[in-house]
Structures are given as C-alpha cells and as structure tokens.
Amino acid sequence: MSLLVVGTVAFDSIHTPFGKVEKTVGGAATYIALSASFFTKDSGIVSVVGEDFPHKTLHELKKKNINIDGLQIIKGGKSFYWSGKYHEDLNNRDTLVTELNVLADFNPVVPEQYKDADFLMLGNLTPAVQQSVINQMSRRPKLIVLDTMNFWMESMPDELAKTISMVDVLTINDSEARQLSGQYSLLKAARHILKMGPKYLIIKKGEHGALLFDSKQVFFAPAIPLEEVFDPTGAGDSFAGGFIGYLDKTKDISFDNMKRAVIFGSAAASFCVEKFGIDRLLEVSEEDMRDRIKEFINLVQFDIQLA
Amino acid sequence: MSLLVVGTVAFDSIHTPFGKVEKTVGGAATYIALSASFFTKDSGIVSVVGEDFPHKTLHELKKKNINIDGLQIIKGGKSFYWSGKYHEDLNNRDTLVTELNVLADFNPVVPEQYKDADFLMLGNLTPAVQQSVINQMSRRPKLIVLDTMNFWMESMPDELAKTISMVDVLTINDSEARQLSGQYSLLKAARHILKMGPKYLIIKKGEHGALLFDSKQVFFAPAIPLEEVFDPTGAGDSFAGGFIGYLDKTKDISFDNMKRAVIFGSAAASFCVEKFGIDRLLEVSEEDMRDRIKEFINLVQFDIQLA
Numbered sequence: 001m002s003l004l005v006v007g008t009v010a011f012d013s014i015h016t017p018f019g020k021v022e023k024t025v026g027g028a029a030t031y032i033a034l035s036a037s038f039f040t041k042d043s044g045i046v047s048v049v050g051e052d053f054p055h056k057t058l059h060e061l062k063k064k065n066i067n068i069d070g071l072q073i074i075k076g077g078k079s080f081y082w083s084g085k086y087h088e089d090l091n092n093r094d095t096l097v098t099e100l101n102v103l104a105d106f107n108p109v110v111p112e113q114y115k116d117a118d119f120l121m122l123g124n125l126t127p128a129v130q131q132s133v134i135n136q137m138s139r140r141p142k143l144i145v146l147d148t149m150n151f152w153m154e155s156m157p158d159e160l161a162k163t164i165s166m167v168d169v170l171t172i173n174d175s176e177a178r179q180l181s182g183q184y185s186l187l188k189a190a191r192h193i194l195k196m197g198p199k200y201l202i203i204k205k206g207e208h209g210a211l212l213f214d215s216k217q218v219f220f221a222p223a224i225p226l227e228e229v230f231d232p233t234g235a236g237d238s239f240a241g242g243f244i245g246y247l248d249k250t251k252d253i254s255f256d257n258m259k260r261a262v263i264f265g266s267a268a269a270s271f272c273v274e275k276f277g278i279d280r281l282l283e284v285s286e287e288d289m290r291d292r293i294k295e296f297i298n299l300v301q302f303d304i305q306l307a
Numbered sequence: 308m309s310l311l312v313v314g315t316v317a318f319d320s321i322h323t324p325f326g327k328v329e330k331t332v333g334g335a336a337t338y339i340a341l342s343a344s345f346f347t348k349d350s351g352i353v354s355v356v357g358e359d360f361p362h363k364t365l366h367e368l369k370k371k372n373i374n375i376d377g378l379q380i381i382k383g384g385k386s387f388y389w390s391g392k393y394h395e396d397l398n399n400r401d402t403l404v405t406e407l408n409v410l411a412d413f414n415p416v417v418p419e420q421y422k423d424a425d426f427l428m429l430g431n432l433t434p435a436v437q438q439s440v441i442n443q444m445s446r447r448p449k450l451i452v453l454d455t456m457n458f459w460m461e462s463m464p465d466e467l468a469k470t471i472s473m474v475d476v477l478t479i480n481d482s483e484a485r486q487l488s489g490q491y492s493l494l495k496a497a498r499h500i501l502k503m504g505p506k507y508l509i510i511k512k513g514e515h516g517a518l519l520f521d522s523k524q525v526f527f528a529p530a531i532p533l534e535e536v537f538d539p540t541g542a543g544d545s546f547a548g549g550f551i552g553y554l555d556k557t558k559d560i561s562f563d564n565m566k567r568a569v570i571f572g573s574a575a576a577s578f579c580v581e582k583f584g585i586d587r588l589l590e591v592s593e594e595d596m597r598d599r600i601k602e603f604i605n606l607v608q609f610d611i612q613l614a
Contacts, residue, residue, distance in 0.1 A: 089491070184396070187532045208515040211532065220529040220606045225494045225518065259609040290613055299527045300607045302566040306597055 001067070001114045002042035003248040004141075005033045006133045007123020007237070008103060009047040009071065013083035014276060016090065016231050024277035025057045027080065028123030028147065031234035034281045035241025035268035036121070037064040038289055039249040044114050046070035046133060048106045050077035060282060069111045077102040090232050091206060110136040119248045120144045123237060127152055127163040134166050143253050145169040145244050146198070147236065150176050165197035171240050173204045186211065187218070200258065202243070204236050212262050214255055221262045224270045224295055231276045235269040238281065242268030267292045308374070308421045309349035310555040311448075312340045313440045314430020314544070315410060316354040316378065320390035321583060323397065323538050331584035332364045334387065335430030335454065338541035341588045342548025342575035343428070344371040345596060346556040351421050353377035353440060355413045357384035367589060376418045384409040397539050398513060417443040426555045427451045429474070430544060434459055434466040441473050450560050452476040452551050453505075454543070457483050472504035478547050480511045493518065497525070507565065509550070511543050519569050521562055528569045531577045531602055538583045542576040545588065549575030574599045 007029030013022045029047045036043055044067035051073060061068055083097035108129055115138040122130040124147050134144065146167040152160045153176065164170055170193065178184055181192035190201050190213040203211045207229065209222040243258075243265035250257055267289060274280045314336030320329045336354045343350055351374035358380060368375055390404035415436055422445040429437040431454050441451065453474040459467045460483065471477055477500065485491055488499035497508050497520040510518040514536065516529040550565075550572035557564055574596060581587045 185533065185535055187534055205515065208512065209529070218532055218606060219609070220532075221609075222516070222527040222529065225525055225527075226492065227494050228492055256610070260611050263609055263611060293611060293613060297611065299525060300529075302526070302528075302570055303563070304567050304570060304600060304604065306600060 001044050001117045003036055003040050003119045003121065003244060004044055004046065004110070004114045004117035004133075005029050005036065005121045005123065005241070006046045006108060006130065007032060007121075007125055007147075008080050009045065009049050009053070010080035010082060010103075012081075012233060012277065013097070014231055014233050015085040017086065017088055018228070018230050019276070021231075021276045023081070025054065026082070026234060026277055028125075028237045030057075030061075030278060031237035031272065031281070032121055032123050032241035032244075033061065033066045034064060034278055035238040035265075035272070036245025036248065037066055038242065038268060038284065039245035039264065041065045043067065043245075043248070044070055044111070044117075046108050046110055046114065048072040048074060048102050048108075050074050050079040050102045053079045067114075070109065070114055072106075072109070074102045084233075086232065090229050093232075108133050108136075115139075118142045118251070119244055121240060121244045122146045122163075122167070123240070124149050127156060127159040130163045131159075131166065142251075143168050143244075143247060145171065145240060147171045147240050148176075150179055153179055161196060167198055169200040169202060170198045171202040171204060171236070171243075173206070173236065177201070177203045190218070202262065204239060206232070206235070210239065210262055210266060212258055217255055219255075219259045219262065221259075221266045221296070222299055223266060224292065224299065226270065226273065229273045232273050233277065235273050238272035239265040239269040241265070263293065263296050267296065308351050308424045310343055310347050310426045310428065310551060311351055311353065311417070311421045311424035311440075312336050312343065312428045312430065312548070313353045313415060313437065314339060314428075314432055314454075315387050316352065316356050316360070317387035317389060317410075319388075319540060319584065320404070321538055321540050322392040324393065324395055325535070325537050326583070328538075328583045330388070332361065333389070333541060333584055335432075335544045337364075337368075337585060338544035338579065338588070339428055339430050339548035339551075340368065340373045341371060341585055342545040342572075342579070343552030343555065344373055345549065345575060345591065346552035346571065348372045350374065350552075350555070351377055351418070351424075353415050353417055353421065355379040355381060355409050355415075357381055357386040357409045360386045374421075377416065377421055379413075379416070381409045391540075393539065397536050400539075415440050415443075422446075425449045425558070426551055428547060428551045429453045429470075430547070431456050434463060434470040437470050438466075438473065449558075450475050450551075450554060452478065452547060454478045454547050455483075457486055460486055468503060474505055476507040476509060477505045478509040478511060478543070478550075480513070480543065484508070484510045494525070509569065511546060513539070513542070517546065517569055517573060519565055524562055526562075526566045526569065528566075528573045528603070529606055530573060531599065531606065533577060533580065536580045539580050540584065542580050545579035546572040546576040548572070570600065570603050574603065
C-alpha cells in the first residue's frame, strides 16, 4: 500500500444558491481518495459506513484503484449524515443536521497490507481516532498529513495538540490558523503552529488560494477564478487529496515538489466545486487536468528580470 | 509631463488595532504620486488643499520629482479631512468624519505643461471632476487608469458609467466589482465590466492579492504575507501608483508588461501598510524594492513541466 486515507465516508444534503441535493455521497475520505486517484494508483481507505451506503459508490471507488478492505460496513447501521446550507457568498454555511450514526462508535482498524503505507492522509475526524491510526502503522510513514477543524480546537484542544505533534503537514483554513495560534498575521500564525510539531503548514483560503509554509519559506497558490462555484463541499478535502496523491506518485517530499503538489491539489479542488458532491471528480479526465494546470501557470506567470 | 495624477491631497486621522494617528498627511493623489515616484521621474499632481497643508510635505513631494504646479492652495481654506477606525481584522473600517472643506468646490485646472501627459491616473474623486480632467487634455493619453469606489456607484451611477466608458483601465475592489456588475463570480463580473468600456480591469482584494483582466486573459498577483499590517490606509492608491508609475517608466502597455506593473504595484502597497500614513513610502529604497520583488518571485514560482 502506497497511500492510506482515513476519514469519513458519508451522506450529505447540500443547499447552495444554485440548487439542492439530498443525501448525495460525500465525506472527507471519499473526496480525498478520489482526488488522489488522479495521481496515485495504489491507495486504500480506512473508514466506516452503514448498510445503507450505495454499492454503486463502492464500485466506483474500486474502479479508481481505491482499496476498500479497510472500509467497515456496519450491519443494520446508518452512514454518517451531514446537512448544510451555504450563504449567498458561498464562504459561509450553516450546519442543519449532523447524525454521527455508525461514526459514533468508529474504531478504525488498519488492514495488515495498509500498515506500511508511505503516505498517510488523516482526514478530519476526532483526534483520538487519527492517533489510533498512526499508532497502528508498522513503520513511520514517509509523510503524514493531518486535516482538522475548529470544532476540535474548541472541544478537545489537548487531544488535538497531541495529534498535531505527531504529523508532518497540517492543513487548516485561515480562520482556523488564527484560532489555533492566537495570531492574526498568517505569517506569525504559521510560525506559532510550526512550533507545535509539523514541519509544514498549509493554510487553505478557499477562493483566495492556499499558502504552504515551512520554517524558512512560503509559497502561495491562487485559486482559479471560476465561472461559477456550484458547491464548495469537499473542496478542502479534494485539495488535500490532490496534494498527497501527487506526492505519493512522485515520492519526492522536497519543498519544491510540495509546491507542485499544492498546485495539483488546487486543481483538484477547482474541479470539485464545479458540480454537486463528488460528481465532477468522477468525470475529470487527464486532459482536463492538464488544461487546468496550464491555466494555473498562465494565471501567475510573470517575468521580471532583476538587476 | 509624462504622468499626471489626479486625486485628493488630504489629512487623515486613523485608528487601527496597533495605534492612532491624528491629522497625518494622506489622500489618494499623495499615495499614488509617491508610489509612482519609485519608477517615474516626471510626474505632476492636480489637486486642491487648504492653507493648513504643511509646507514640509509639499517639499517632500518636490524632492521625489513630483511637480505640484497643479496643486491649488486655497487661501484661508481647510484641506479635505477624513477620519476612520479599522476593525480588528483590518478588512473593514468605519468612517468617523468626512469634511470635504476645499474639495467641495474643487474645479480641477490642468496646467498647460501637463496636458500632453502620456499616462493619466484618476484617483478616487467625483466622476464629474475625473471627466473634466480627461476633457482638458490636449491629446488622448496613451493610457487612462481610473480608480473609484462604491459611494459613486450608489450616489451617481450614470455619471460614473460615463467616466468608466472614457478610460482604459478600471481599478476597484472585489465587493465593488460585484456591486457594479451584479455578478458574484469575479470572472463574470469582469466580463460585464469590460463591456462598459475599459479594455482592462484590476480587481483589488487587499490581503488576498489582485486580479488583472482583459477580454481574453487573467493574471493574479498575490499579496506578500506580512508580519504585521499596521495601517491599510492608502494601500489601494499605492498599488495604483506603483502600477502606473512602472508603465510610465517602461512605456509598454502590453498585457505582459501590465502583469509586471501589477507586481510592482503590489510591492508598493505592501510597503505602504507597514507604517501609518505615507511614512513608509517616504523611506523605501531601491534595494528594499528589489528585495520585495524577489519575495514575490519566490512566493509564486513553481516549475511544472507538462507533457
């Protein structure tokens, strides 16, 4: 196993200014694994669903070379369900329903053949579950990437701090970076957070792009200006999936290659938001990806010769 | 005359989370001309102040090769005065006081030697005053850049639309672009606005950078992540000044050169916010500018070879 992805696999009901969709397939691990599958052909999921989860989606995941031996299917159980409504500007949303269902008692079990994965992507989950997965690995992965959210910062800061101290890359959004560090300046926030353990920090700013920090350098990737952002659900997870999928494909964790990975992650996220749920991710071709990367290059390329 | 700058020259009282300053020199034309003076050595201002305006500042402008023959000094008059307080996040501010004073009856008179300027920068002012300046030119400048704001969109949309139709480049912020176009997507907003007359549109997004559009291309320049944004007043004007100053210096209005100009404008803005008012702009050296441009290059440079 080359890339192990941990996170929710779930149902979402989503309401945006452009429409509504009821109980579509979502979940952090779903978006991450699908986006990573543009790049890597050897990945697996650790997660849990109920008996209500559609076989069709399981089949689609397998078709994308995503191993689901670590996806527990709980007999008689119901899958995690989230429902939310986005504001007009799409930058804010209200959660209408959260039903943990089978996630409430989720005890992740990493299958034997996943335990030596080179790359480990921990999608948003309780910090304790994320730690449990790290502890089950037979050897330290080359790179562990952690995604988390403000909810855990507020409800279990100590558990979260411990998980953060165990990983190499943390991905959070700008308001979470400010909350976690108590610093308004993102530069100061990054410096603070890198002292908590991770060697790298990615601050996701949605339509305003993403920043990659290590202790000495900073790299900025814009978001592609889109005709229409249809549904932002899963954009951050798609970003993370493209990022780690590209790193897994290239097996190069230098800062220069991480910059490329951030661009590929941004491309994956830019596709994700073009349709509801995972629909767009399922149809993106290699040519679509190449064209989107060209757009990124054109968007930021300038030529200034300094004396 | 190579570059003509029109706009306010004024006093500002500014309250930010980092401190307060009373009646410091400000005004759109002041920031624009000072930032342009990094690049061009032949510029002049058309504006108006009262007798209360400090001789020291007039002297500083002249030292930067900014001609002030077109700066009317009204005997017994008081200079335009604005006072505002920024919110904690620095992205929003409340206006506490606006005293038009001598600006209320401002009738711009373009001196004879300014009338053939190659570049004309119209800082934020009533659309009628901006038109009056365009109409006084003895020949059409190579490039006219217009800055404006939401206040004119609401209070005199028709006058403003006429002014917009007369210029080559419009610079506004993202919420103004959405307001002017009625479109949320900035790509759609840009398409709408470019139909109103200008060949180019620059959307300023503050700490999130700036976008340059023509009818076919889009370019994105990030803002440098700063340790501390001390005072955002004048950042947009400094951006515009760096932009047009660089174009005036190079006399090249191709899209590729405008991309460079956007980077130099972003650099000027990044200096502006580091101290209160115009203080930082007055002290920036050529070496500071070169170092800042290097930071921009490092910030966005990535190398992806597409098959």
